Amino acid sequence: MNSNKAVFDSLRNNLKVHYDGKRFSYKSKHDLKDKSQLLVLIRKFPEGIAVIDLKDAYPNVMDDLQALKAVGQIWLLSNFDSQEDIAYPNDPRMVIKVDDDLKQLFPRD
Structure with a gap:
């Protein structure tokens, strides 16, 4: 994902995804x-x-x-x-x- 900027940006801007600077993780809406x-x-x-x-x-x-x-x-x-x-x-x-x-x-x- 780090090599594909479009996928990286899409995940980083997704409300259901948390990015801690190293890895992505799923987060619930509430x-x-x-x-x-x-x-x-x-x-x-x-x-x-x-x-x-x-x-x-x-x-x-x-x-x-x-x-x-x-x-x-x-x-x-x-x-x-x-x-x-x-x-x-x-x-x-x-x-x-x-x-x-x-x-x-x-x-x-």
């Missing part, structure tokens, strides 16, 4: 370590963040996305235009717990 950091990042993007941008953050990120979805902390929705999944934060201020006595006051059909 530097995340675990599910809690993943949730913080998703909450920073109320308009949604593409799952493809998160896939390489750490090895089990997809499992953590599904776990966050299962407990209602995020929404995973498909974008039909691009066929990509988008992760949206679920507003934590809106979690409502309803008392069983209160539920009995409202008829269910």
Whole structure:
């Protein structure tokens, strides 16, 4: 790569490649370590963040996305235009717990 300037410059300017002066290495778009950091990042993007941008953050990120979805902390929705999944934060201020006595006051059909 050092002998081919075009390849060298292309790698050096690539956002997903880190060059330390001696060698190139891959770096993920978002530097995340675990599910809690993943949730913080998703909450920073109320308009949604593409799952493809998160896939390489750490090895089990997809499992953590599904776990966050299962407990209602995020929404995973498909974008039909691009066929990509988008992760949206679920507003934590809106979690409502309803008392069983209160539920009995409202008829269910």
